[in-house]
Amino acid sequence: MTKTYLSIAAFSMAITVIFGALGAHALAEVLDPAQLDSFKTGVRYQAWHSLAIFILMLLPEVYISNRAKSRVAMLFVAGIILFSISIYLLATRNILNIESIAPIVGPITPLGGILLISGWILMGIAILRSNKIK
Numbered sequence: 001m002t003k004t005y006l007s008i009a010a011f012s013m014a015i016t017v018i019f020g021a022l023g024a025h026a027l028a029e030v031l032d033p034a035q036l037d038s039f040k041t042g043v044r045y046q047a048w049h050s051l052a053i054f055i056l057m058l059l060p061e062v063y064i065s066n067r068a069k070s071r072v073a074m075l076f077v078a079g080i081i082l083f084s085i086s087i088y089l090l091a092t093r094n095i096l097n098i099e100s101i102a103p104i105v106g107p108i109t110p111l112g113g114i115l116l117i118s119g120w121i122l123m124g125i126a127i128l129r130s131n132k133i134k
Helices: 002-024 033-058 066-096 099-105 108-129
Strands: none
Touching: 002 033, 002 066, 033 066, 033 108, 066 099, 066 108, 099 108
C-alpha cells in the first residue's frame, strides 16, 4: 500500500505543477481575478496534501500504524479529488462551457474539505494513540 500511495502522491504533485503553470500563464489571461484565485487555492491544497501523503507514507510505524497511514492517505486522496478538482471545474466552467455543473459540483467542494480535515484529525489521533513513542 505504501508504494501505491507514494506513486499517487508523486503523480498528484506532477499534476499540481502542471496546473500551477497553467494558472500562472494561460488561465491568467482568461479568468477573472476571483476565478484565478480560486483555481490557485485548488492547486495549493492539492500540493500540500500530496506532499502530506508522501511524508506520511515515509513515517516509521513507531509514529503511526500502517493501517492508520492508509486510512489517512485515503482521506487525503478523496479530499484532493473532491476539493481541488471541484474547484478547478468551478473556476474554469465558463471557458470549458460547462456552466450548468455549478449546482452539482459546488456542494462537493466542502465535502472534500471535510475529508482533508478528517485526515489530519485521524492522523493526530493515531499518533497520540501510538504507545511506541513518548
